[in-house]
Amino acid sequence: MTTLTPAALSGLTRCLHCGVRADSVCGVLSNEELASLAAIAEVQSVPRGQAFIEEQSPASAFFNISGGTAKLTRTLPDGRQQITGFVRSGDFLGLAATESFAFGAEAIEPLGICRFPRRRLEALLSRMPHLEHRLLQVACRDLARAQSAMLLLGRKTATERVASFLRDWAADHRPGVEIALPMTRGEIADYLGLTIETVSRILSRLRREGVIDTRGNHTLIVRQARSLAMLAGDEEDDALVCSHRQAASR
Amino acid sequence: MTTLTPAALSGLTRCLHCGVRADSVCGVLSNEELASLAAIAEVQSVPRGQAFIEEQSPASAFFNISGGTAKLTRTLPDGRQQITGFVRSGDFLGLAATESFAFGAEAIEPLGICRFPRRRLEALLSRMPHLEHRLLQVACRDLARAQSAMLLLGRKTATERVASFLRDWAADHRPGVEIALPMTRGEIADYLGLTIETVSRILSRLRREGVIDTRGNHTLIVRQARSLAMLAGDEEDDALVCSHRQAASR
DNA sequence: CGTAGAGTTGAGGGCGGTCAAGTCGTGTGG
DNA sequence: CCACACGACTTGACCGCCCTCAACTCTACG
Secondary structure, X not given: OOOOOHHXXXXXXXXXXXXXXOOOOOOOOOHHHHHHHHHHOEEEEEOOOOEEEOOOOOOOEEEEEEEOEEEEEEEOOOOOXXXXXXXXXXXXXXXXXXXXXXXXXXXXXXXXXXXXXXHHHHHHHOOOHHHHHHHHHHHHHHHHHHHHHHHHHHHOOHHHHHHHHHHXXXXXXXXXXXXXXXXXXXXXXXXXOOOHHHHHHHHHHHHHOOOEEEOOOOEEEXXXXXXXXXXXXXXXXXXXXXXXXXXXXX | OOOOOHHHHHHHHHHHHOOOOOOOOOOOOOXXXXXXXXXHOEEEEEOOOOEEEOOOOOOOEEEEEEEOEEEEEEEOOOOOEEEEXXXXXXXXXXXXXXXXXXXXXXXXXXXXXXXXXXXXXHHHHOOOHHHHHHHHHHHHHHHHHHHHHHHHHHHOOHHHHHHHXXXXXXXXXXXXXXXXXXXXXXXXXXXXXXXXXXXXXXXXHHHHOOOEEEOOOOEEEEOOHHHXXXXXXXXXXXXXXXXXXXXHHO
């Protein structure tokens, strides 16, 4: 039986109920189920720069992010690194961590996390089909995103990659507002399969062309959302799209 | 009530019970559950080259492969294509196909598939937690694979990509045996984020160096599995690994 | 045997990586 | 409060890996 301090319990409920992001684990659990989860959960704080999942050790737990931002990484033995995703408040992670495929996770902002020991949560899942169903949805969404990332990494140019990243990160923000960009240029590069220099050059060019603006190194302002979307390469010009649809319907 | 011909029912059971691959949907269903699945399943044959999931239409069904090989694709409007994976007998697919993220699937060998209408299967899932649990495992495995692919596409050199692909495709085959390679050079290129010419050049070089051999364009023989694994870049030389471990433990 | 598509090989070019120098911004100690 | 230092970022020059273009060969199939 695990005892939870009031603060930790509050963190846990926030963690499980955070409804900020539409895809979080929320609104699907009964009070009884919540209590079962609370019994195995452990609330932690992670300072910036600290890894909370190590590459070498097989992940022994699932995590839910209650605040801050973290990066998920895959690393080659010679040090080359690929960031497979950024996770924020409300995100659930650990599903992809099996014995055979190690991956790491590190805070890029001070992080609040909720830790669920793997075996205990898996045991609970068999009694909570709602939660398992939710996790399947989460995994499917992550899978779809990973496939988009594969398209980006395999077939997009450097400019398209940076534009795609900025567009996605700025999604559900209105044009003109300041958007926090907690990661470094190096982390953006590791996410997009580029180098720091290339990312920096392209950001400078987009700034020069008036598509985006920046306040310091960690604040982004989108000036021309439409241009950004065009540069991302996922959609063609409307005229072209129309002609394509006509061609397809023939 | 759907009526199944004896041939179709035989295809379905083969489809659901195929135990060839350890990760297939098998051995977790009662006879009653099997009957429920059979009631909504539809067995189809797909000739080589034909798409059975179209990019444009949101996927309205799940599929289980009962024989042959297919490719899963993501395509940019200008025609650039990324193959996100190859699927074979026993594989389940459709999980990543949501309304917002279209992807396509096409047979590269004559294909036997088992089609499950999405809504009907989803309705069944709520009554069959075993199956939902199995699908979660499938999704997690796919997710881990997708992350490995991101590392490959983002950070590996052309030679490392080709070597990784050959090593993975030849996995669980003994060295020296002939391995079917049903996809074209162009499909390998689209999977690895390279061009046909680069793939061809690297295969020629590996052949010249005695690492692999080929019989025609669609048969592979691995001559030096260890060399192939080294070239893939995922593991270092043993000596180096040892020195690294010493450095890490300090 | 002939044709069409797939694959191979070579020559040259460009995009993004590498190397290097300089600038900015933030925190720290005098 | 300012001088300093360190790290993150920017910018430029150059280079190399892989792409592009092109010609040729091989394979499969009628």
